[in-house]
Amino acid sequence: MKKETIHLRHKIVNDTYYYIYKNLEHQITLDELAKLNKVSKYHYHRIIKEETSFTLFEIITSIRLQKAANLLLTNNHSTISEIASLCGYMSHSSFIKAFKQRFKHTPTAWRKGAFKSYSKQLLEKFPTSKDFSNIEPQIKVCKAIKCTYIRHKGYDKKIKNTWEKLYAIAYENNITNFKQIALHHDNPTITPLEDCSYVAAISIDKDYKNLNILEIPESLNAVFELKGVYGDVLNFIRYVYHYWLPNSGYETSSIPCYTIYEKNHFTTGFEDFNLKLYLPIKIAF
Incomplete structure (x- = not known):
């Protein structure tokens, strides 16, 4: 593969991730990303799949649900519907279904503490005894x-x-x-x-x-x-x-x-x- 082709493929992947993160609350389509990267839909889809091992839909869904999982824990005064909308879900029911499929809990259960069992093994990989409570921003x-x-x-x-x-x-x-x-x-x-x-x-x-x-x-x-x-x-x-x-x-x-x-x-x-x-x-x- 030519050096120019490798650079172009990497640029398409980088531009794709940047666009998704920047426009997470909006609907994102294959058509608009292919047009943004000035390639055909077929060619764009093939590049994304070959370079990342995931489809565009899988990438967008993963980013949205990871963001939603975090916001459910940090944004106590936002409703589940508001968080779903902020992460690009226009349907409350579709968000609940996707979230439960990914994290094995409903958004409500996750927010109420179910995340602790999910996170337990992750936290064991980098335990800390440091006290950060004296650091004020x-x-x-x-x-x-x-x-x-x-x-x-x-x-x-x-x-x-x-x-x-x-x-x-x-x-x-x-x-x-x-x-x-x-x-x-x-x-x-x-x-x-x-x-x-x-x-x-x-x-x-x-x-x-x-x-x-x-x-x-x-x-x-x-x-x-x-x-x-x-x-x-x-x-x-x-x-x-x-x-x-x-x-x-x-x-x-x-x-x-x-x-x-x-x-x-x-x-x-x-x-x-x-x-x-x-x-x-x-x-x-």
Whole structure:
């Protein structure tokens, strides 16, 4: 396969995921994504299936249900119908059916505590004894950030290789003085680590035709400062979603939380990191 073809196929997959996450609350069709990527529906469907091992429908459904499962736990003042709508389900009954098929519980049961049995084995993989309760955030509006990025499936130490590739891209395109940003689309309490969607990104000040581009939108954020070692970020995200957020008077949105590194343990060769975690929020009531 030619280098140009490989690049095009990767771009189509990246643009697809970006579009889905950005438009999660809307109806998303094969027609519009094929048109967006300037290929036929047949060709687009084949590329997605070959590159991801999933159909477009399976990808959209998985992203919607993972997001819904998290919002049911964090957004206590939103109704199940409101959460279903925010995740792209126009029918309450179809949402309940899909959710139960995926998580073996109804949304109501999940919200009332059924998620604990589902999450038990996941939590055992990264136990923590750290107390994060003394870390208080600053609430502020953060401006949009344009980035180039590489997606990494899973949360593991191989993320280091993804960051190294991103640094090579920055060097080849003469991108300097950039912010190092990681987007965390999934809650590791309810998504297996090998399935978590991690995005390594660097800020840019202009468009590059040969690079994948995304924009983190302007939003109201709870901004936490955190220092630690590998694994602490996941535990802190777990704390923020399950302890801080439900008691804060805020709810989260469909925008993923993200971190901006002051010291990135994946790139420095050291064990420790220093970062700020940005959690997009809205007033609960």
